[in-house]
Amino acid sequence: MAKDRSQREDYAGPLRRLFLGVIVLCLLGIFLVWRIDSPRVERFRAQVTDAIVPNLDWMMAPVTGTVNLLRDFQSYQRLSEQNRELRSELRQMQAWKEAALQLEQENARLLDLNNVRLDPRLTYVTGVVMADSGSPFRQSVLLNVGARDGIVDGWAAMDGIGLVGRISGVGQTTSRVILLTDANSRIPSTVQPSGQTALIAGDNTAAPIVDFIENPDLVRPGDRVITSGDGGVFPAGILIGQVAADRTGRLRVRLSADYERLEFLRVLRHHGTEEITDPGGLVAAPQASIAQGIDDE
Amino acid sequence: MNDLSVSYLWFMRGVYLTLATGIIFLHLLPLNTQPGQWAPPDLLMAFSFAWALRRPDFVPALLIAGVMLVGDLMLQRPPGLLAALVVLGSEYLKNRLGGLSDANFVGEWATVAFTVAIITVLYRMVLGVLAVNQGPLTLTVVQMIATIIAYPLVVIVTQWGFGVRKLAPSEADTLGARI
Numbered sequence: 001m002a003k004d005r006s007q008r009e010d011y012a013g014p015l016r017r018l019f020l021g022v023i024v025l026c027l028l029g030i031f032l033v034w035r036i037d038s039p040r041v042e043r044f045r046a047q048v049t050d051a052i053v054p055n056l057d058w059m060m061a062p063v064t065g066t067v068n069l070l071r072d073f074q075s076y077q078r079l080s081e082q083n084r085e086l087r088s089e090l091r092q093m094q095a096w097k098e099a100a101l102q103l104e105q106e107n108a109r110l111l112d113l114n115n116v117r118l119d120p121r122l123t124y125v126t127g128v129v130m131a132d133s134g135s136p137f138r139q140s141v142l143l144n145v146g147a148r149d150g151i152v153d154g155w156a157a158m159d160g161i162g163l164v165g166r167i168s169g170v171g172q173t174t175s176r177v178i179l180l181t182d183a184n185s186r187i188p189s190t191v192q193p194s195g196q197t198a199l200i201a202g203d204n205t206a207a208p209i210v211d212f213i214e215n216p217d218l219v220r221p222g223d224r225v226i227t228s229g230d231g232g233v234f235p236a237g238i239l240i241g242q243v244a245a246d247r248t249g250r251l252r253v254r255l256s257a258d259y260e261r262l263e264f265l266r267v268l269r270h271h272g273t274e275e276i277t278d279p280g281g282l283v284a285a286p287q288a289s290i291a292q293g294i295d296d297e
Numbered sequence: 298m299n300d301l302s303v304s305y306l307w308f309m310r311g312v313y314l315t316l317a318t319g320i321i322f323l324h325l326l327p328l329n330t331q332p333g334q335w336a337p338p339d340l341l342m343a344f345s346f347a348w349a350l351r352r353p354d355f356v357p358a359l360l361i362a363g364v365m366l367v368g369d370l371m372l373q374r375p376p377g378l379l380a381a382l383v384v385l386g387s388e389y390l391k392n393r394l395g396g397l398s399d400a401n402f403v404g405e406w407a408t409v410a411f412t413v414a415i416i417t418v419l420y421r422m423v424l425g426v427l428a429v430n431q432g433p434l435t436l437t438v439v440q441m442i443a444t445i446i447a448y449p450l451v452v453i454v455t456q457w458g459f460g461v462r463k464l465a466p467s468e469a470d471t472l473g474a475r476i
Contacts, residue, residue, distance in 0.1 A: 041376060131325040
């Protein structure tokens, strides 16, 4: 018996090793292709996700719902206490609501007086979060809207309050949103009221870093951060969050969007910001004479 | 359907595939969309190793490669690299310990821990050399340690939950060709 077996191994061993080598080479080949031509492989990834995840949705939704229900159960236990807190909060809020209504009316009146035209093309598609990235190293969610609904790479995704992320990877029926907290996320932004431009750079923590500020002295914790629309990819003026300083004194953004529970996201349709390239023939001097003037000096 | 029949073999390969799908499914549930301070163990890797050490014929290299590649694609990892490393790791473990029905679990655990550590280091190194943007080092270390700690639990589930055990030497002989 033992002899028999060793004979079989003589044939099987090298063949198996060859087969193993081919498998490993194929896998490493895929990895190298991904490194060289990332967009193509990422598109393939989006298609695979598009093919698999919607089929799991019938199971995903109830399981997620059940887990969230169990989590909520803990908060049901202190229901009466919460109720009391909410009542007192509601009283305060009613005062604020009155103030907000008055301000809204005033704002509408002023906008009307100044003939301000809000961007009519800024409409949105709402999608449901189906899945997250599944890895602690990447921060993204999968929405149930895709190329079928006219989603395009690069559009902004927000919840009701603030910016959540950017579309990156569109399948036929799904699309992936890279969250602001992902290490690959960079969003051009403006810090108000000082008007300093900055880059909001995710670093896999709950509060992204405020990077590349021209004059950090002008930026204080508590300032509002909104998108600047630089680069033409994003619409300008979407709220991102508030500046906060961490323990080491580094400026970060406390995000306005509720990242604890992302359920519905709005994807803003954006068709590019128009650029002004023409200097305006009547006012500016002709290009040639300017160049000559510089040469003379 | 006894332990050695061909239909049982294919049934158990199907069970492994279902298990892997289940693990990926659990990872994808949108329960926590905030970046966390710790990382869960890489159960896909741990189960692959535990099965490869008990019944190498249930998890042939091609099956592990397929499962890990789908895992790479679905879980937003660089596709192919971790899959290749896990395939190599499982083959190493099969050659090193497979087929021996010794009861020394501590030795097995140490070897698996060593393999997981080597895979983690190689993975970080290759990504670093190719200048791929990767997560913080602490998270990787936490995940590695979590995987090693979770391994005994994974083995318990494998042995008693799925009934995947090492074969007795006499059974192994009749199976010789497949292993």
